[in-house]
Amino acid sequence: MLDPPEHDRKRRLVTRQFGPPHTPQMIDDMKSELTHIVNDLIDRMQDRSRIDIVDDFAYPFPVTVICRLLGVPEEDEPRFHVWADAIVASLDPLPQDDDEQPTMDETQARREIEQYMGELIQSRRDQPGDDMLSRLISDESGDGHLSPTELTSTSILLLIAGHETTVNLMANGWLTLSRNPGVLERLRNEPGLVVPLVEELLRFEPPVQFLANRTALADISLDDVTIPKGSIVNLLLAAGNRDPEQFADPDQFIPDRTDNRHFGFGNGIHYCFGAPLARLEVQIALDALARRLVNPQLVLDPPPYRQNALLRGPRHLHVDIDGIQA
Numbered sequence: 579m580l581d582p583p584e585h586d587r588k589r590r591l592v593t594r595q596f597g598p599p600h601t602p603q604m605i606d607d608m609k610s611e612l613t614h615i616v617n618d619l620i621d622r623m624q625d626r627s628r629i630d631i632v633d634d635f636a637y638p639f640p641v642t643v644i645c646r647l648l649g650v651p652e653e654d655e656p657r658f659h660v661w662a663d664a665i666v667a668s669l670d671p672l673p674q675d676d677d678e679q680p681t682m683d684e685t686q687a688r689r690e691i692e693q694y695m696g697e698l699i700q701s702r703r704d705q706p707g708d709d710m711l712s713r714l715i716s717d718e719s720g721d722g723h724l725s726p727t728e729l730t731s732t733s734i735l736l737l738i739a740g741h742e743t744t745v746n747l748m749a750n751g752w753l754t755l756s757r758n759p760g761v762l763e764r765l766r767n768e769p770g771l772v773v774p775l776v777e778e779l780l781r782f783e784p785p786v787q788f789l790a791n792r793t794a795l796a797d798i799s800l801d802d803v804t805i806p807k808g809s810i811v812n813l814l815l816a817a818g819n820r821d822p823e824q825f826a827d828p829d830q831f832i833p834d835r836t837d838n839r840h841f842g843f844g845n846g847i848h849y850c851f852g853a854p855l856a857r858l859e860v861q862i863a864l865d866a867l868a869r870r871l872v873n874p875q876l877v878l879d880p881p882p883y884r885q886n887a888l889l890r891g892p893r894h895l896h897v898d899i900d901g902i903q904a
């Protein structure tokens with residue numbers, strides 16, 4: 579929500595902890611832990627004949643990862659699940675009736691999560707651990723350090739971003755694979771395919787459909803239209819991802835599409851800095867599901883969707899299976 583230079587200062591301070599150039603190995607070093615979490619979640623489906631890709635897998639996986647990364651106790655997850663639900667529902671500029679309404683209103687959720695994070699930050703200040711929150715607290719750079727309020731808002735942003743986006747990419751991904759069984763079969767036999775496939779998912783079924791309420795800082799000419807300075811603009815990322823002037827056969831899911839410059843993670847100065855982590859999570863997840871679920875069959879197509887115009891993804895994705903491959 580910030581503009582430069584304030585945005586850039588904060589972004590530099592946080593991205594220092596998140597990858598190159600300061601911590602270049604960080605995401606790569608997480609590979610084996612991510613694979614372990616994924617296989618553990620799949621092992622737990624051992625005796626089941628029906629699973630929910632959302633509740634049993636796509637939600638708990640990134641949540642576990644972001645909690646461990648930040649140093650948020652995993653046992654508190656049921657509490658911030660409620661907060662994250664309420665906050666994300668409030669981001670929708672076009673709210674609709676939903677069978678599964680958040681159980682808390684946004685103001686209360688924001689108050690409670692701020693208090694929770696504030697207390698957690700204080701306890702890490704007193705007793706630092708080997709986690710990102712502790713590093714954000716103690717780190718000093720040319721940009722100074724984050725103030726207590728900035729620390730709280732940034733860690734809430736990371737926690738919610740880690741909660742509510744990757745789950746949709748995984749669920750949209752499994753749905754798309756189920757609708758394209760030939761691609762699912764290719765994925766089982768060509769492990770390298772998962773890399774371009776995840777990019778194509780970010781183009782074809784992006785979890786973040788649009789970015790609302792941007793302001794044009796200058797007159798902008800696009801073809802024969804001028805967007806006057808000061809206008810409020812909504813950026814329809816998902817529509818841009820299907821631009822026929824940019825993408826051949828834009829409505830086709832082509833898992834090994836090349837030159838795939840999609841808007842799945844936005845663009846420009848606010849480009850998602852969780853992108854390397856999200857990519858790796860979804861690559862590992864889809865690869866493992868494809869190899870380990872025996873004869874997976876979608877129960878309902880289309881599945882029930884969450885009623886949120888901003889974030890697109892199934893609420894549940896039930897799949898019948900004949901077992902789990904070791």
Ligand code: HEM
Binds near residue numbers: 739743744784843
């Ligand atoms: C598939 C998963 C994800 C998707 C589709 C996604 C999508 C996006 C998009 C579209 C933006 C641009 C927002 C804008 O321009 O205002 C964004 C920004 C951001 N994302 Fe993600 N994201 C994902 C995962 C993550 C994860 C895992 C994290 C953190 C752990 C994260 C942290 C952030 C942050 C902090 C920003 C704001 C950056 C800034 O304003 O400079 N995201 N994300």
